[in-house]
Amino acid sequence: MTDTEIRDVLNRAAGDVNPAPDLLDRVRAGGHRRVVRRRVALGGALAVVAAGGLAPLARRRSAPAMFDGRIRGDLAGDTELAGRVKNAYGPGSQVRWIGDTPYGPVAAVTKPSGTPGYDFQSFVETVGGELRPADGATMVPEGSVQPAAMLAGPDRDVLVVITGPSGVTYSEKFSIDAAGRIARTFEPLIETDGAVVLRIPAPDSFLPIALRSGEVPDTVWLANLETVVDASGRADNQLPPRIDWSLPGREKAWRDEPTGSEKDWWDVGTQPAYLDPFGYHTWTGPTEWHLSGATADGRRLVVQTLQLDGRARAFWMTGRAGEKPRVNYLGRLEDGLSTDATDGFGETFPILHARLPQQLGVAVAALNCQLRFRVRGEAWLPIAGHAAVVPAAATELEAQPRQGRAIRVSLP
Amino acid sequence: MGFDDFVRSRSTGLLRVAYLLTGDRHAAEDLLQEVLEQMYVRWRRIDGAPEAYARKALVNRATNRWRARARRPETPLGDQHEQPEPDHGEDVAIRSAVLAALRDLPARQRAAVVLRYLDDLPVHEVAAALGCSEGTVKSNAARGLDRLRRELGPSLIPEGVEL
Numbered sequence: 359m360t361d362t363e364i365r366d367v368l369n370r371a372a373g374d375v376n377p378a379p380d381l382l383d384r385v386r387a388g389g390h391r392r393v394v395r396r397r398v399a400l401g402g403a404l405a406v407v408a409a410g411g412l413a414p415l416a417r418r419r420s421a422p423a424m425f426d427g428r429i430r431g432d433l434a435g436d437t438e439l440a441g442r443v444k445n446a447y448g449p450g451s452q453v454r455w456i457g458d459t460p461y462g463p464v465a466a467v468t469k470p471s472g473t474p475g476y477d478f479q480s481f482v483e484t485v486g487g488e489l490r491p492a493d494g495a496t497m498v499p500e501g502s503v504q505p506a507a508m509l510a511g512p513d514r515d516v517l518v519v520i521t522g523p524s525g526v527t528y529s530e531k532f533s534i535d536a537a538g539r540i541a542r543t544f545e546p547l548i549e550t551d552g553a554v555v556l557r558i559p560a561p562d563s564f565l566p567i568a569l570r571s572g573e574v575p576d577t578v579w580l581a582n583l584e585t586v587v588d589a590s591g592r593a594d595n596q597l598p599p600r601i602d603w604s605l606p607g608r609e610k611a612w613r614d615e616p617t618g619s620e621k622d623w624w625d626v627g628t629q630p631a632y633l634d635p636f637g638y639h640t641w642t643g644p645t646e647w648h649l650s651g652a653t654a655d656g657r658r659l660v661v662q663t664l665q666l667d668g669r670a671r672a673f674w675m676t677g678r679a680g681e682k683p684r685v686n687y688l689g690r691l692e693d694g695l696s697t698d699a700t701d702g703f704g705e706t707f708p709i710l711h712a713r714l715p716q717q718l719g720v721a722v723a724a725l726n727c728q729l730r731f732r733v734r735g736e737a738w739l740p741i742a743g744h745a746a747v748v749p750a751a752a753t754e755l756e757a758q759p760r761q762g763r764a765i766r767v768s769l770p
Numbered sequence: 771m772g773f774d775d776f777v778r779s780r781s782t783g784l785l786r787v788a789y790l791l792t793g794d795r796h797a798a799e800d801l802l803q804e805v806l807e808q809m810y811v812r813w814r815r816i817d818g819a820p821e822a823y824a825r826k827a828l829v830n831r832a833t834n835r836w837r838a839r840a841r842r843p844e845t846p847l848g849d850q851h852e853q854p855e856p857d858h859g860e861d862v863a864i865r866s867a868v869l870a871a872l873r874d875l876p877a878r879q880r881a882a883v884v885l886r887y888l889d890d891l892p893v894h895e896v897a898a899a900l901g902c903s904e905g906t907v908k909s910n911a912a913r914g915l916d917r918l919r920r921e922l923g924p925s926l927i928p929e930g931v932e933l
Contacts, residue, residue: 368888371868372786382777385806476819497898
């Protein structure tokens with residue numbers, strides 16, 4: 359099959375898809391709502407900043423735009439170095455900032471992208487005494503430089519941030535609070551001539567930092583995230599499968615399937631508080647489950663796992679149609695909610711077994727396994743499919759992979 | 771170009787990309803609308819090369835969407851939106867095979883293949899959209915194409931034709 363044939367089949371597959379006639383109207387209406395939401399969010403952020411006694415955002419907002427054609431940074435006067443940086447980044451490149459770091463000079467650079475009106479923006483760093491471009495680049499409007507960052511040094515423990523005119527806030531680490539949400543504290547980075555050079559703890563197997571830019575909070579591109587993550591061998595981008603499983607008895611409680619924002623109530627994977635949108639994370643991790651069913655009294659029930667950096671948290675929610683459910687946190691899977699087993703191919707697979715409060719049962723799941731459970735020493739009862747919420751009285755679970763021996767797990 | 775003109779002239783192409791990235795027509799429509807809403811809010815900042823911005827946002831959101839695809843259960847091929855009509859049976863079969871093959875690709879391979887071969891973008895623009903190096907784009911696209919060839923070859927090449 360040739361490349362041309364691939365092009366042809368992709369075109370034929372997508373060929374007759376057309377946008378709705380009222381797309382523009384809907385976009386404009388939705389855009390207005392976003393403006394309002396972001397203003398509300400910004401108001402909250404300002405309140406937090408003021409309460410913490412940090413530098414007021416207004417001061418950062420009025421900071422001078424750095425991209426007026428002159429090179430910035432403490433090494434800006436070194437024209438010979440700037441020339442070598444340009445050579446390293448290639449034809450048409452411009453040095454926007456150049457400064458010293460504990461590992462030698464680093465520069466923020468741009469060059470034409472080949473797309474009219476757009477430049478590439480990236481970094482050049484010093485590696486082994488030589489100037490070397492960072493692996494990635496981001497596209498920015500021509501003539502501008504956007505907030506961006508890179509990790510310099512052999513241990514990637516020096517953070518270089520181009521702050522831009524609206525400022526960047528920094529969070530060194532995050533924690534998971536008692537509700538399973540990502541908790542962070544952001545503090546403004548005080549820029550010097552358009553950038554900040556900051557020593558940070560060397561990333562181990564994960565990168566805990568976060569950067570947030572602008573008056574309307576936005577993410578900050580990290581130039582060599584891929585390189586840093588690759589170094590730990592986890593960047594194969596193998597997204598864990600997300601399995602959505604309808605439990606028996608679901609139909610009545612979910613007769614009116616939620617839509618729009620109501621649908622998001624029932625999915626913590628859509629709620630920013632649980633996702634760390636300004637952090638840098640890998641996508642690897644155990645299977646994500648979203649089990650939806652009903653409680654004995656007819657309420658909706660959702661049990662969900664959500665991965666982050668190779669780990670997963672478990673949540674449950676109940677509520678009636680039209681009610682916003684409270685998200686309840688069960689804990690991290692590694693804390694007794696899951697057991698790792700090995701199948702006959704030598705592959706490790708997780709078995710979820712999360713006991714729910716209020717006698718709601720035990721959520722169990724194992725991908726591509728036959729499951730059964732029992733109560734104390736009684737007969738084994740089969741489970742249809744990969745997942746279920748078994749009765750609270752269940753005391754033991756068995757998972758039989760396609761190849762290999764069955765694994766038994768007690769359900770305390 | 772104003773925002774309205776951009777939407778009118780480019781939404782079809784972007785929707786096609788979104789469709790192959792998500793594998794679901796409704797999800798693609800949602801995705802495109804979300805990206806365009808985001809662009810509407812930021813239009814003054816991104817005016818100049820909005821299509822590249824849109825493409826990058828589509829890829830980023832499609833990755834998250836793929837991860838959280840149960841927000842809207844995927845519409846199985848063959849439902850009311852994709853009922854094979856007498857004259858379009860072959861197209862439906864192709865779509866089914868292509869979407870199934872794309873679904874099995876890791877997200878970056880899928881995005882690299884779609885942008886490179888559906889959108890016909892040069893490698894450097896795909897790299898910008900994915901936020902990675904050109905070498906990574908090439909390797910992802912090559913691996914993705916290999917898998918697509920393996921998956922699609924038998925179902926799309928007529929019998930008797932050598933691959």
